[in-house]
Amino acid sequence: MATKKACERFIEEVHKYGDMKQTGVSLRYMLEFGSVPSDRNMIIAAQFLHKELPIRIARRAVELDSLPFGLSNKPAVLKVRDWYLDSFRDLRSFPEIKDINDEKEFTQMIKMIKVRHNNVVPAMALGVQQLKKSLDPKLDYEDFDEVHQFLDRFYMSRIGIRMLIGQHVEVHDPNPPPNRIGYIHTKLSPTQVAKDASEDARYVCLREYGSAPEINIYGDPSFTFAYMPTHLHMMVFELVKNSLRAVQERYMDSDKVAPPIRIVVADGEEDVTIKVSDEGGGIPRSGLPKIFTYLYSTADNPINERLDDGAGADVVTMAGYGYGLPISRLYARYFGGDLQIISMEGYGTDAYLHLSRLGDSQEPLP
Amino acid sequence: MAAKKLYETFSKSLIEEVQKWGSMKQTGVSLRYMLEFGSRFTERNLILAAQFLHKELPIRIARRAIELQSLPYGLSEKPAILKVRDWYLDSFRDLRAFPDIKDKNDEQDFTKMINLIKVRHNNVVPTMALGVQQLKKDLDPKLTYMDLDDIHQFLDRFYMSRIGIRMLIGQHVAMHEPNPLPDQIGYIHTKMSPVEVARHASEDARSVCLREYGSAPEVTVYGDPDFTFPYVPNHLHLMVFELVKNSLRAVEERFMDSDKLAPPIRIIVADGLEDVTIKVSDEGGGIPRSGLPRIFTYLYSTAKNPLDERADLGTADIATMAGYGFGLPISRLYARYFGGDLQIISMEGYGMFDTT
Numbered sequence: 001m002a003t004k005k006a007c008e009r010f011i012e013e014v015h016k017y018g019d020m021k022q023t024g025v026s027l028r029y030m031l032e033f034g035s036v037p038s039d040r041n042m043i044i045a046a047q048f049l050h051k052e053l054p055i056r057i058a059r060r061a062v063e064l065d066s067l068p069f070g071l072s073n074k075p076a077v078l079k080v081r082d083w084y085l086d087s088f089r090d091l092r093s094f095p096e097i098k099d100i101n102d103e104k105e106f107t108q109m110i111k112m113i114k115v116r117h118n119n120v121v122p123a124m125a126l127g128v129q130q131l132k133k134s135l136d137p138k139l140d141y142e143d144f145d146e147v148h149q150f151l152d153r154f155y156m157s158r159i160g161i162r163m164l165i166g167q168h169v170e171v172h173d174p175n176p177p178p179n180r181i182g183y184i185h186t187k188l189s190p191t192q193v194a195k196d197a198s199e200d201a202r203y204v205c206l207r208e209y210g211s212a213p214e215i216n217i218y219g220d221p222s223f224t225f226a227y228m229p230t231h232l233h234m235m236v237f238e239l240v241k242n243s244l245r246a247v248q249e250r251y252m253d254s255d256k257v258a259p260p261i262r263i264v265v266a267d268g269e270e271d272v273t274i275k276v277s278d279e280g281g282g283i284p285r286s287g288l289p290k291i292f293t294y295l296y297s298t299a300d301n302p303i304n305e306r307l308d309d310g311a312g313a314d315v316v317t318m319a320g321y322g323y324g325l326p327i328s329r330l331y332a333r334y335f336g337g338d339l340q341i342i343s344m345e346g347y348g349t350d351a352y353l354h355l356s357r358l359g360d361s362q363e364p365l366p
Numbered sequence: 367m368a369a370k371k372l373y374e375t376f377s378k379s380l381i382e383e384v385q386k387w388g389s390m391k392q393t394g395v396s397l398r399y400m401l402e403f404g405s406r407f408t409e410r411n412l413i414l415a416a417q418f419l420h421k422e423l424p425i426r427i428a429r430r431a432i433e434l435q436s437l438p439y440g441l442s443e444k445p446a447i448l449k450v451r452d453w454y455l456d457s458f459r460d461l462r463a464f465p466d467i468k469d470k471n472d473e474q475d476f477t478k479m480i481n482l483i484k485v486r487h488n489n490v491v492p493t494m495a496l497g498v499q500q501l502k503k504d505l506d507p508k509l510t511y512m513d514l515d516d517i518h519q520f521l522d523r524f525y526m527s528r529i530g531i532r533m534l535i536g537q538h539v540a541m542h543e544p545n546p547l548p549d550q551i552g553y554i555h556t557k558m559s560p561v562e563v564a565r566h567a568s569e570d571a572r573s574v575c576l577r578e579y580g581s582a583p584e585v586t587v588y589g590d591p592d593f594t595f596p597y598v599p600n601h602l603h604l605m606v607f608e609l610v611k612n613s614l615r616a617v618e619e620r621f622m623d624s625d626k627l628a629p630p631i632r633i634i635v636a637d638g639l640e641d642v643t644i645k646v647s648d649e650g651g652g653i654p655r656s657g658l659p660r661i662f663t664y665l666y667s668t669a670k671n672p673l674d675e676r677a678d679l680g681t682a683d684i685a686t687m688a689g690y691g692f693g694l695p696i697s698r699l700y701a702r703y704f705g706g707d708l709q710i711i712s713m714e715g716y717g718m719f720d721t722t
Contacts, residue, residue, distance in 0.1 A: 268714025270654040275713055284640040285707070338655070342711055344645055345638025352711050354655055 014088060017058035023048075024362035025164065027184070027335050031226060034171045034181040039100045045168055046103045049110065054091045056161050057084055060154060068146045069131060076127035080120055087113045107169055114165045120158060124151070125323060128294060144293070151294045153366035156330045160363050163228075163334070187224040190232065190265045190272055190355075191217055197236035198263065205244040213247045213258040215240065219265030225272055225357055227335075232355070235328040235339070236263075239276040239351045242324070246280025246349065271337065272355045279348035288343060292326045328353075336361030384458060388428035393418075394530075397554070397704050400537055401596055404551035407541065409470050415538055416473045419480065424461045426531050427454050430524060438516045439501060446497035450490055457483045477539055484535045490528060494521070495692055498664060514663075518695075521664045526699045533598075533703070553601075557594040560602065560635045560642055561587055567606035568633065575614040583617045583628040585610060589635025595642055597704075605697040605708065606633075609646040612693070616650025641706065653712040661710060662695045 033041065061084040065072055072081075090109060097106050128147070167182035179187045198215040205212035243261045251258040259279040266273045283291065329339040336356035343349040403411065431454040435442055442451075460479060467476055498517070533553065540552035549557045568585040575582035613631045621628040629649040636643045653661065698708040 264713065264716065266652065266713040266716035268652060268654060268716075270656055271714050273652075273713035273716070282636065282638060282643075284638060286640060340711055342709060344634065344636040344643035345641050347634060347636030347638075347643065350711070352713065 010089070013092065014058045014061055014085065017054050017088070017092075018062040020055045020058075022055055022059070022365040023052055024160075024365050026362050027226070030163075030167055031181055031184060031186070034167060034184070037171045039103075042172070043097060043100065043103050045171075046097045046106045049164060049168060050091065050094065050097055050106065053110065053113075053161065053164070054088055056157055057088045057091070060157055061085055061088060063150060063154065067150060069135065069144075071127060071131050071147060074127040074130040076123050076130060080123050080127070083116055083120070087116060104172075107172060110165045111169050114162060114169075117158070117162075121155070121323060121327070124154070125294075148293050152326070152330065155327055156334065156364055156366050159330055159334050160365070163363075183228050183230060184226055185229050186226045188227045188229055188232065189221065189224045190227075190267075190274060191219040191221045191223070193229060193232045194219070194236050194263050194265060194274060197233045198240050198261075200233075201237050201240040201244055204241065205248060209248050209252065211248070212244055213251070214260035215244075215263065216260050217263045217265070219263075220267065223265070223267050225267070225355075227272075227355060231331045231334075235331055235353055236274060236276070238324040238328045239353065243276055243278035243280060243349070243351075247278050248280075250279075250281045268357075270357060272357055274353040274355070276351045276353070277348065278350075282345040282347050282349050283341075283343040284345045285343070288341065291341060292329065294323060294326055333364060335363075380455070380459060383462060384428045384431055384455070386428075387424050387458070387462075388432040390425045390428075392425055392429070393422055395534065397596070400533075401551055401554060401556065404537060404541055404554070409473075412538075412541065413467060413470070413473050415541070416467045416476045419534060419538060420461065420464065420467055420476065423480065423483075423531065423534070424458055426527055427458045427461070430527055431455055431458060433520060433524065437520060439505065439514070441497065441501050441517060444497040444500040446493050446500060450493050450497070453486055453490070457486060474542075477542055480535045481539050484532060484539070487528070487532075491525070491692060491696070494524070495664075518663050522695065522699065525696055526703065529699060529703050553598045554596055555599050556596045558597045558599050558602070559591060559594045560597075560644060561589045561591045561593065563599055563602045564589075564606050564633050564635060564644060567603045568610050568631075570603075571607050571610040571614055574611065575618060579618050579622065581618070583614055583621070584630035585614075585633065586630050587633045587635070589633075590637065593635070593637050595637070597642075601700045601703070605700055606644065606646070608693040608697045613646055613648035613650060617648050620649075620651045649716055652714040652716045653710075654714045655712070658710065658712060662698060664692060664695055 033045065061081060064077060064081040064084060067077070071077055090113060094106060094109060095102070097103055128151075131147075163183070167184075170176075170180075170182035179185055194217050198217065202212040202215065240261065240263070247258050247261065262275075262277045264275045264277070266275075325339075325341070332339040332353055332355065337354045338352075339354070340352045341349060342352070403415065431451060434447060434451040434454065437447070441447055460483060464476060464479060465472070467473055498521075501517075537552035537554070540546075549555055564587050568587065572582040572585060610631060610633070617628050617631065632645075632647045634645045634647075636645075694708075694710070701708040
């Protein structure tokens with residue numbers, strides 16, 4: 001049959017692209033390139049993406065098909081795999097980019113691809129839930145090490161793809177806000193972001209518990225550096241949210257005043273480090289490895305089976321997915337930084353967010 | 367002068383015995399076991415304990431003696447290392463030559479002997495450090511600490527084993543103490559207050575800092591002073607002393623020439639269900655992330671080297687602010703010996719700013 005043959009050829013193409021070598025891009029390169037958005041540069045960038053995106057997407061599509069424990073066959077995962085295959089097809093069938101009009105159409109197309117993939121995280125989370133239900137409850141998080149490693153690679157890759165697409169689309173903005181190159185803010189104040197993220201987190205806490213502990217921020221308010229405000233906001237928000245929840249639950253029924261959460265921002269030569277400290281009772285040392293896994297959460301599960309309503313990705317809850325910390329760490333590592341959690345059982349927890357300033361580190365390309 | 371080859375001083379049969387015992391399986395002893403055993407104080411128990419040590423110590427000592435002979439990069443041939451190896455062989459021989467322990471008198475003689483063994487090995491750490499220095503001089507300066515990973519791993523095993531051997535000997539000897547302190551079972555204090563130990567260790571560290579710099583930042587300890595748990599106060603003192611010493615030095619060097627008041631070092635003691643955690647925090651400027659792996663290696667120190675070639679001095683007791691490069695890795699071994707750990711996290715640049 002014609003369709004069967006075409007199908008086979010398509011699958012072969014996916015595998016072929018999935019084996020090709022990925023090319024990383026550094027923050028510094030994105031900054032330099034994006035600061036000169038001439039027609040010629042845009043065409044060159046589009047041509048690069050036209051080659052690079054199918055490679056990254058195919059690699060993930062191939063992996064999605066070969067997950068352990070039958071994860072690949074879960075309905076939610078099949079859905080995600082189809083999104084990846086559709087996007088691959090869209091990219092491969094787009095003709096060569098020769099002039100600025102081609103480039104504009106290409107940009108439109110990759111923008112749509114990004115939108116198609118908006119709900120990948122909750123969808124994958126649902127797939128993992130579906131898997132958990134069908135498995136032996138005696139298996140614990142350690143047995144799922146392959147799945148964790150896959151998800152780390154998968155989400156890291158997704159961060160990269162969305163970064164590349166997003167930067168390219170944003171650089172087309174004819175009236176960018178000052179100090180912006182695409183998504184990158186060249187003079188981002190980490191203390192300001194910490195303030196904003198803290199307020200947002202306190203708001204969520206207030207809504208859920210009726211009260212929220214105070215947050216104090218220490219750091220030089222005039223210090224700025226080049227980074228992605230959305231990424232940073234997301235990570236600090238996540239850490240503060242966890243701290244607020246821990247302190248709130250510890251002091252809710254007590255007469256004592258809940259001790260404030262302390263955020264310290266330090267600027268070094270290699271790194272900018274943001275520490276979020278709380279006195280929320282801490283995590284026992286044996287429990288620490290679990291907090292970075294994708295299948296663990298101490299809260300009730302808020303995911304339900306409604307994947308397509310598009311609202312799922314934006315509704316913020318205090319807890320429940322079990323994805324906040326591991327994904328925050330991927331964001332930190334994406335540009336050469338890291339996220340470390342140290343806890344003092346019986347006292348509280350410190351989270352250290354290291355953001356690399358050097359800007360030369362290449363994207364990690366799992 | 368120590369002979370380079372084993373067979374020059376030691377008989378063939380001894381060498382074979384060392385090999386044999388070095389391959390035998392070691393038996394671990396937990397803190398809980400030491401506590402329980404040590405609190406049931408009878409002659410019979412002491413004899414049983416001595417018989418156990420009579421079998422176990424030669425195994426542990428032989429294992430290390432063999433490793434000392436086969437170190438990479440020619441480390442085994444350095445004079446200081448040969449000296450240590452000979453200490454281990456002599457101790458092995460003493461243990462193997464001791465007859466079966468049958469009664470109380472045998473047991474007392476045995477105890478005296480192992481105490482002497484412990485004294486013989488008192489200076490192992492500075493001597494090994496000297497051997498490593500001797501090696502560093504010979505090596506290609508382009509080699510970094512990462513290339514010497516074999517040596518780091520060996521030293522970790524070696525020192526961890528030494529902690530264990532000295533713990534076992536020390537506990538056994540201490541059980542003979544006619545007037546033991548209350549709440550003390552050998553080296554273990556059944557009601558040790560970590561807050562108190564932290565305070566003492568801080569004071570000791572501050573006096574070293576004062577002596578060396580002429581001033582010392584404040585140290586504040588937060589925690590429940592009534593909280594106690596069973597532990598080895600010497601070990602804890604050593605570890606906290608080391609950490610506070612490092613913090614004091616960092617803060618002192620950062621604020622020495624500044625008008626600003628040096629921010630105090632803060633120690634927090636937390637008691638949880640699984641762990642007791644002690645956090646030592648400073649605002650001394652931090653360590654860049656790229657520099658962190660190095661601080662747990664045995665060949666790295668940011669200070670000038672205080673070691674010289676006089677290894678026979680009882681210099682093991684003189685505390686200096688810095689220089690050996692052994693303080694942190696060995697503190698971590700002490701922490702891990704009883705199932706704990708030591709972690710260092712740094713915020714580069716943290717030290718001088720205002721609150722928002």
